[in-house]
Amino acid sequence: MSELLKIQDLSVEIMSTRGLVHAVRGVNLTVEPGSIHGIVGESGCGKSVTARSILRLYDKRYVRTRGHILFDGQDLLECSDKQMQKIRGKQISMIFQDPMTALNPLYKVGDQIAEVYIRHFGDSKQEARKKTLNMLELVGIHPAEVRYEQYPFEFSGGMLQRAVIAMAVAGGPKLIIADEPTTALDVTIQAQILELLQKLQRELNMAILVITHNFGIVSEICDTVSVMYAGTVLETGSKKDVFRNTANPYSRALMESIPRRGVKNQKLLTIPGIPPELFDEIEGCPFAPRCGRATERCRDVKPVLTPQLSTGILPHLAACHHAEGGTDNA
Amino acid sequence: MFRYVSKRVIQLVIVFFIVSILIFAVVRMTPLDPIASISKGKAMSEETRLALMREYDLDKSWAGQYFSWIGGLFRGDLGKSFQYREAVSDLLSVRYKTSVQLVAMSTVMIVFLAIPLGVISAAHKNSLLDQTLTVTSLVFVSSPPFFTGILLMLLFTMVWPIFPTFGTGSDFWSNMKYLFLPSVSLAAVRIALSMRITRSNMVEQLQAPYIQTATAKGLSRRTIVYKHALKNAAIPIMTVTALDISGMLGGSVLVEKVFSLNGVGSLLADSITKSDYPVTQSITLIMVLVFMLCNLFVDIMYGIIDPRVRLD
Numbered sequence: 001m002s003e004l005l006k007i008q009d010l011s012v013e014i015m016s017t018r019g020l021v022h023a024v025r026g027v028n029l030t031v032e033p034g035s036i037h038g039i040v041g042e043s044g045c046g047k048s049v050t051a052r053s054i055l056r057l058y059d060k061r062y063v064r065t066r067g068h069i070l071f072d073g074q075d076l077l078e079c080s081d082k083q084m085q086k087i088r089g090k091q092i093s094m095i096f097q098d099p100m101t102a103l104n105p106l107y108k109v110g111d112q113i114a115e116v117y118i119r120h121f122g123d124s125k126q127e128a129r130k131k132t133l134n135m136l137e138l139v140g141i142h143p144a145e146v147r148y149e150q151y152p153f154e155f156s157g158g159m160l161q162r163a164v165i166a167m168a169v170a171g172g173p174k175l176i177i178a179d180e181p182t183t184a185l186d187v188t189i190q191a192q193i194l195e196l197l198q199k200l201q202r203e204l205n206m207a208i209l210v211i212t213h214n215f216g217i218v219s220e221i222c223d224t225v226s227v228m229y230a231g232t233v234l235e236t237g238s239k240k241d242v243f244r245n246t247a248n249p250y251s252r253a254l255m256e257s258i259p260r261r262g263v264k265n266q267k268l269l270t271i272p273g274i275p276p277e278l279f280d281e282i283e284g285c286p287f288a289p290r291c292g293r294a295t296e297r298c299r300d301v302k303p304v305l306t307p308q309l310s311t312g313i314l315p316h317l318a319a320c321h322h323a324e325g326g327t328d329n330a
Numbered sequence: 331m332f333r334y335v336s337k338r339v340i341q342l343v344i345v346f347f348i349v350s351i352l353i354f355a356v357v358r359m360t361p362l363d364p365i366a367s368i369s370k371g372k373a374m375s376e377e378t379r380l381a382l383m384r385e386y387d388l389d390k391s392w393a394g395q396y397f398s399w400i401g402g403l404f405r406g407d408l409g410k411s412f413q414y415r416e417a418v419s420d421l422l423s424v425r426y427k428t429s430v431q432l433v434a435m436s437t438v439m440i441v442f443l444a445i446p447l448g449v450i451s452a453a454h455k456n457s458l459l460d461q462t463l464t465v466t467s468l469v470f471v472s473s474p475p476f477f478t479g480i481l482l483m484l485l486f487t488m489v490w491p492i493f494p495t496f497g498t499g500s501d502f503w504s505n506m507k508y509l510f511l512p513s514v515s516l517a518a519v520r521i522a523l524s525m526r527i528t529r530s531n532m533v534e535q536l537q538a539p540y541i542q543t544a545t546a547k548g549l550s551r552r553t554i555v556y557k558h559a560l561k562n563a564a565i566p567i568m569t570v571t572a573l574d575i576s577g578m579l580g581g582s583v584l585v586e587k588v589f590s591l592n593g594v595g596s597l598l599a600d601s602i603t604k605s606d607y608p609v610t611q612s613i614t615l616i617m618v619l620v621f622m623l624c625n626l627f628v629d630i631m632y633g634i635i636d637p638r639v640r641l642d
Binding site: 055057061081085086087088089090093094096098101102103104105106107115116119120151153164167168171 | 456538539540542543544545546547548549550551553558561562635636637638
């Protein structure tokens with residue numbers, strides 16, 4: 001299988017009033033066509049920045065991006081602005097965290113979806129309207145005729161997220177980037193939205209890159225996972241490998257800090273310490289200061305992603321000196 | 331929408347009457363004797379004085395004077411000027427063109443200069459163009475209209491005499507030439523302010539999450555700026571423009587004086603110093619009416635632009 005999206009050594013630096021923020025420091029990950037890949041990590045680990053960098057949503061003047069983002073073999077970081085406009089919404093589209101603010105409050109929901117057809121397929125208003133009505137039905141917004149004419153403030157959060165999904169799917173993309181798609185929603189609505197995403201992914205054979213801090217979402221819908229920390233990927237591979245044959249101490253610590261159902265009086269495990277400042281350069285492993293197994297070498301030399309025990313055809317990689325292939329492997 | 335508009339219209343009518351009472355009262359609080367204005371200060375007998383008072387309704391009670399003024403208003407009769415001894419409506423019919431043209435030219439400058447420049451400034455935030463416009467607008471914001479006017483007069487009489495610096499022309503087009511400098515000095519501060527406000531609102535809108543959605547859809551920068559962001563920024567921009575227009579009605583008094591224009595503004599200034607009640611109260615009330623109509627127009631535009639407003 002040839003990969004759909006391959007991110008190589010991506011680094012993103014953002015100019016802020018407090019100084020240069022090293023938001024992403026060398027991310028490597030791969031998304032296979034027609035699969036769901038999850039990026040998990042704490043707040044500020046660079047997962048959203050990575051996602052937004054794929055569509056190049058940042059102002060070039062304040063954000064420096066290096067590395068390669070290969071989509072279907074084409075490096076998105078090399079594309080012109082015009083080429084990117086053709087890719088956005090048609091090849092790759094995006095679903096945002098807060099549906100309540102994601103739509104323009106002054107235009108009809110239907111017209112905002114129809115814009116995709118008009119822009120990318122040169123459809124007339126009537127054609128675009130017809131396609132939009134079908135799409136509204138597909139994502140479960142009924143009755144489509146009525147809902148088309150309504151404005152965002154007349155929709156509930158869950159319905160708006162469905163509309164945003166319809167907008168993302170409309171262009172027939174090969175990849176959808178979903179940045180915390182359920183974080184702003186009620187728990188019951190979350191499940192419906194995840195189900196809808198899975199259904200559309202299967203029916204339309206798209207790939208989805210899900211950004212989340214919720215392992216539950218990963219275990220429920222993802223095929224492959226990347227664990228991010230302080231702007232780097234510490235472990236990546238199939239869900240099964242990462243969950244069962246966890247190779248990186250940070251991934252293990254994250255999973256251990258999920259409260260378990262049905263266990264009484266359990267003490268919630270936490271990871272001591274705080275993530276590193278993003279203003280600083282990091283030498284060695286970014287997790288070393290919080291890691292129980294850290295040695296001198298961890299603090300001095302940055303570990304690279306190396307192959308680990310894999311149960312499937314997809315590689316399982318982890319960046320740790322103590323893991324398999326690591327120099328300190330015991 | 332019908333309910334929304336009719337509510338606004340009813341509000342306008344109520345406010346109009348309250349304001350008319352206030353204007354009527356304030357005009358009569360001046361310590362000058364209106365009869366002196368009518369007789370131009372000449373001594374007169376008691377009979378003549380009484381006859382004049384009767385002729386100008388001054389013998390009636392305040393309430394009587396108010397109702398005869400308001401009643402006349404609906405028949406197009408604004409009363410008779412004390413100092414000119416002419417019908418106010420005749421005085422206005424000669425002078426209104428200059429003022430309307432002055433304010434209209436200034437408004438055109440705001441709408442077609444300030445708003446586009448503000449939008450461009452925001453779309454190219456922090457560029458050289460944006461910074462140049464910012465500095466320029468700050469200079470104009472900080473200089474009052476009469477000062478700008480005098481500087482412009484100096485510049486165009488001494489250095490570069492292409493525009494006439496006082497008086498009015500004979501026909502519409504020559505009038506445009508005469509009114510150019512007055513319009514610029516009347517509009518300068520407001521052009522600068524409107525530009526700043528347009529820019530800051532556009533900058534704010536361009537950072538809104540829905541802009542990111544629009545970008546992620548693959549829309550062109552042009553569509554994003556002019557369709558999505560501008561519509562959202564339009565409400566505050568229109569509010570300020572309406573305030574500008576009504577502010578310029580007041581500002582025209584000063585500018586017409588500086589440039590010796592024979593307009594409504596200078597007539598108002600004269601009538602205040604001469605205690606010419608009918609002229610002062612009528613012009614002030616007309617200005618208030620224009621102000622309220624501008625705001626009514628903006629209120630209706632809010633309703634058209636924003637579906638949430640219509641529900642009020």
